[in-house]
Amino acid sequence: MKKTSVENSTNKKAILELKGVGKYFGGLRAVDNINLSVKKGDLHCLIGPNGAGKSTIFKMIMGVYKPTSGSILFENNAITNKRTWDRVKLGLSIKMQIPGVYGDLTAYENMKIAAQNFYKRREMNNKIMELFDLLEITNLKSKIVNNLSHGQQQWLEIGMALACKPKMLLLDEPAAGLGPEETNYTSDLIRKLNDKGLTILFIDHDMDFVKNIAKSATVLHLGNKFAEGTVDEIASNQKVIDIYLGK
Structure with missing residues (x-):
């Protein structure tokens, strides 16, 4: 049986790793003990309701926020305490919402x-x-x-x-505020960039958009990792459906 792109990605090395990463703002726990591994060449999505911690994780990856706990590695090099510009020079780039x-x-x-x-x-x-x-x-x-x-x-x-x-591109809600035609073009563009070998990690709320382009996804809820897997696995997970519907 031919392996899927997701199965093949498991054989690749991680380009980005978050190990036990947490972020607290006073008594507010925005992100708690997150472990995340993005493989080289992956097209991975962070999803979750508002306040789940997605943007906070992006800001820690790029050095805007320093983690309260844990470590961040890029190409197996510790970047937890590096400045944003130093991370860009290493190959991390971001487009904000x-x-x-x-x-x-x-x-x-x-x-x-x-x-x-x-x-x-x-x-x-x-x-x-x-x-x-x-x-x-x-x-x-x-x-x-x-x-x-x-x-x-x-x-x-x-x-x-x-x-x-960039060796890895971070996209914060790349389809936010776009019409249907613009959204379709953005989907095609992201897939084209990934097909050329660029690793992409993005945030989005629109499950149709996520299902259209992502290879894998991590679900966050209340600052914690809630679920992880292929997009089909995430889309069919009843507990994930419930948190999106507010149950």
Whole structure:
């Protein structure tokens, strides 16, 4: 029997590991004793109700928050106490839910800001144009970003994250606020990036979107790991269904 991509991924090494990670804000336990392993080449989703701890985990992975307990490893190297920029240089890149773009500049200028620390000047233009072609938004390169739609700004910021030469890309609700056509395009784009070998970890609430692209998923609830497995296993788990419905 031919192995599925999920089965094959179990034979790959972990690119990111969270070991007993917790985060407390005073008496509030936002995340508690989370163990998470993302394999190289995986397309993994963190899901869960509001307040489950998803964004807090992302911020700890990127160094915005320092864990109260536990450790974070990237390519088997401890990054728990490293600064955000040092993590980016190691190959971690993120696109947040609200686009962090420069609205008064063109799309090309935005991409150049992201790429300037990762490419030599003589190769930068070619690399930027390759990213515009990959994203299929070359027609937007000269447009002022404030004049772009929400979806176009989202895709531009994905391009800016890719300009940092990531080995792993974090996406915070990449389809939030998008219409059906934009959502379908975003799904296709994420799958295309993953097919090219990029490891992707993303957060989302929309189970239809998750089922459409993710290979595996971890469910969080009240700061704890609630369930983990293939997307089909998660989607058919009655306890997971109950927490989404508030039962």
